[in-house]
Amino acid sequence: MKRLFLTLALVVLSISTITAQKQVPHATSLAKQAKANRTEIVLPQVKGYNCYKGDFHVHTTYSDGRLNPAARVIEAWLDGLDIVAITDHYEHHSGVRNMLKTISMKDSTVIHYRMAKVSHNKIHEEAVAQLKKSGFPMLLVKGGEITRKPEDVGHFNLLFLSDIDAAFDEDPAEAFRKAKAQGGIVMHNHPAWRRNTSDKTEFHEQVYGEGLVDGVEVVNGTTFYPHIVNRCIDEKLAMFANTDEHYLTEQRYGAVGRFRTMTIVLANELTEESVKEAILNRRTIAYSGGSLVGEEMWLNEFLNAAVDCRLTQVSEDSRMFRLTNNSSITLTLIKNRPYILEPFKSLLISIGRDKNSGEYQTPTFVVENMWHANYQHPKIELTIDE
């Protein structure tokens, strides 16, 4: 009996140690900084739509993340986001599970099950409570991550759910159907996960074929999947870029002076309906590490909205343009040589006549920090503003 008591005492001790380890010390200080300065990422109005900055894939201490839901919300706010979806793993709550694996008691599986059972709706409620307490004008999207070990199934986020727990199913395809029945969206996460290829598996063919998938991550964290850009265009799927953050965005992005990876959503307003409508109509641009990935038309519209282009001087052999970047995104424009157009700065660029036709050339640039197809940059003509 004494021995059993000792075992249990050790178990309790390891529970508290693990809980303490799981939450990095920074989380508490982050919570205290709720009133700290937020990074403002200025993006233009594109064809009448607002550019909202979203992350549709982050984790908390309820699965294998290192920040609690409240701290994740504060982090998203400070990073300049408008939308965040906490998408903890449905299947594994690793801290708890790993610890309980060491117990050899007969009923350990029962304890494991009881402890690992987490209500995802409750996780969302915790995040909402922080949002209300801080008064952040952000949109919190209800979601969860279907996390299957077999590589041919992989991971999918169920987003815009009304009841996160009710969307779960042992059969992943059935979970997608349940999510869709709730009016939700299904996103294919990190499509090359543990496979070294982003090609579809038999399972993927089935669920894509059934129309259950609405979008794919073309970027997960700092990993870019160039082939997925073409898939999104060909199959009319929304492109996403998300952090899939488990630790701190400050460590991965802030430390190198970058905004966090995000999905820019071109929507009418910051409401669930409006943002969902924009995603289903594929008005998204993926942002990561200073690059923008999207459909050519939207990249064209975005560049023209961000850059003010004025004709300042005309001479016999050339025209001078003043380009002003009214966005927070540094733009790399190439015409014979690269021009780095920094945020809220102007450049004067002289463009000569075409050698063959003798006509003045238009201000058309290959945009090196934009990607619109497999490893390809778009060539965009700037409209001359008056």
Ligand SMILES: [Zn+2]
């Ligand atoms: Zn995943």
Ligand SMILES: [Zn+2]
């Ligand atoms: Zn994830």
